[in-house]
Amino acid sequence: MGGCGLGRGRRTACLLLLLPPLLLFAVADAAASGKEKQGVSGKLRFRRESGTFKVVQVADMHYADGRSTACEDVLPSQVAGCTDLNTTAFLYRVFRAEDPDLVVFTGDNIYGADSTDAAKSMDAAIAPAIDMKLPWAAVIGNHDQEGTLSREGVMRHLVGMKNTLASFNPEGIEIDGYGNYNLEVSGVEGTSMDEKSVLNLYFLDSGDYSTVPSINGYGWIKASQQVWFQQTSSSLQAKYMNKNPKQKEPAPGLVFFHIPLPEFSSFTASNFTGVKQEGISSASINSGFFASMVEAGDVRAAFVGHDHINDFCGKLSGIQLCYAGGFGYHAYGKAGWSRRARVLSVQLEKTDSGEWRGVKSIKTWKRLDDKHLSTIDSEVLWNRGSNGKTLSYAWIRYLTQTCHSNCRVGGGFGE
Numbered sequence: 001m002g003g004c005g006l007g008r009g010r011r012t013a014c015l016l017l018l019l020p021p022l023l024l025f026a027v028a029d030a031a032a033s034g035k036e037k038q039g040v041s042g043k044l045r046f047r048r049e050s051g052t053f054k055v056v057q058v059a060d061m062h063y064a065d066g067r068s069t070a071c072e073d074v075l076p077s078q079v080a081g082c083t084d085l086n087t088t089a090f091l092y093r094v095f096r097a098e099d100p101d102l103v104v105f106t107g108d109n110i111y112g113a114d115s116t117d118a119a120k121s122m123d124a125a126i127a128p129a130i131d132m133k134l135p136w137a138a139v140i141g142n143h144d145q146e147g148t149l150s151r152e153g154v155m156r157h158l159v160g161m162k163n164t165l166a167s168f169n170p171e172g173i174e175i176d177g178y179g180n181y182n183l184e185v186s187g188v189e190g191t192s193m194d195e196k197s198v199l200n201l202y203f204l205d206s207g208d209y210s211t212v213p214s215i216n217g218y219g220w221i222k223a224s225q226q227v228w229f230q231q232t233s234s235s236l237q238a239k240y241m242n243k244n245p246k247q248k249e250p251a252p253g254l255v256f257f258h259i260p261l262p263e264f265s266s267f268t269a270s271n272f273t274g275v276k277q278e279g280i281s282s283a284s285i286n287s288g289f290f291a292s293m294v295e296a297g298d299v300r301a302a303f304v305g306h307d308h309i310n311d312f313c314g315k316l317s318g319i320q321l322c323y324a325g326g327f328g329y330h331a332y333g334k335a336g337w338s339r340r341a342r343v344l345s346v347q348l349e350k351t352d353s354g355e356w357r358g359v360k361s362i363k364t365w366k367r368l369d370d371k372h373l374s375t376i377d378s379e380v381l382w383n384r385g386s387n388g389k390t391l392s393y394a395w396i397r398y399l400t401q402t403c404h405s406n407c408r409v410g411g412g413f414g415e
């Protein structure tokens with residue numbers, strides 16, 4: 001092993017080797033903080049006490065006219081008295097149980113064809129989130145526009161609602177669809193990650209139906225949306241990794257849209273968690289969005305709805321592809337198979353000195369609308385593993401190597 005005991009100038013560098021790895025980083029970060037503050041964009045932020053950020057995904061509420069709209073696919077014994085209001089009651093139950101930091105409605109929020117007034121249906125569908133003062137985001141599916149509002153009209157209505165973080169579309173660019181936007185989740189207030197987006201959420205409009213005569217079936221995420229996604233991801237990654245405190249890996253990204261990608265067909269029961277009880281109703285062509293996500297490099301998971309009785313997550317090329325399972329009672333389902341919601345819990349890493357840093361892990365589970373609001377299929381979607389420690393060991397290796405080439409072998413620390 002090499003030593004460091006040489007001239008005065010090198011002594012400081014060698015002494016750094018004695019510091020515990022994490023402390024070393026704390027020192028570097030303390031020096032960096034205060035410089036180059038980015039604009040505060042974060043309405044969303046990780047919690048100080050727990051270092052967590054929790055999302056409840058609500059897929060396919062299919063809300064219509066409330067009390068007068070009957071449930072579909074429930075047991076014969078459950079038919080009487082079952083309406084859209086059961087969907088509302090489930091929202092309250094799951095929000096009370098999970099206390100989320102964000103609710104994401106992933107489309108078919110309303111079932112336009114059975115709604116007398118699309119705006120009123122949407123207001124009623126989302127009401128529990130607003131009532132409970134929860135920040136919420138939404139994308140549209142293929143049924144939201146089948147009533148009194150167009151796709152554009154539905155999205156315009158959503159972005160005008162209370163407490164919403166949804167946006168119509170990015171400004172200044174031509175883009176397909178309505179409701180393509182991203183949200184940044186900042187690190188814990190008062191830490192060195194306080195101004196940084198440590199978790200990125202992307203929302204895309206996956207369309208409704210093909211408008212190309214020679215292609216049948218559902219819509220897809222178009223090239224213009226993928227270009228926007230890639231540019232957004234790359235600029236977020238540059239900010240995260242190049243600005244103080246510099247980071248080695250991009251902040252994790254989570255993507256939300258309605259219609260599954262063809263790649264959701266890549267799994268069998270041997271390599272997913274959850275169930276697959278119907279086919280994958282993706283578009284009949286592959287527009288390449290999965291490849292775009294893999295290439296971007298920051299996406300760890302994508303969350304969809306659309307197929308109500310599929311609720312699995314499977315990992316392909318480093319990305320978890322997840323269904324939520326159907327939430328709404330006026331949506332098709334499977335009698336006796338509980339309506340459900342997916343929960344995502346993102347956990348920050350804590351340094352040895354007690355400071356919250358970047359994301360350490362992403363977990364998920366589902367909540368069933370049964371008697372006990374059962375939690376099932378709890379799993380880790382992504383784990384940074386040793387994160388900070390990996391960084392620090394890399395540093396130690398670097399410093400040791402520097403020392404090796406500059407210092408005489410055999411000196412030791414004592415002089």
Ligand SMILES: *[C@@H]1O[C@H](CO)[C@@H](O)[C@H](O)[C@H]1NC(C)=O
Pocket residue numbers: 074078081082083085086089
């Ligand atoms: C729907 O709500 C009613 C009224 O609270 C309740 O009695 C009934 O059990 C619910 N049905 C289902 C399927 O949860």
Ligand SMILES: *[C@@H]1O[C@H](CO)[C@@H](O)[C@H](O)[C@H]1NC(C)=O
Pocket residue numbers: 266267268270271315316
């Ligand atoms: C899942 O397992 C099936 C059958 O064992 C295999 O054909 C498929 O390639 C696997 N998919 C992934 C994404 O690993």
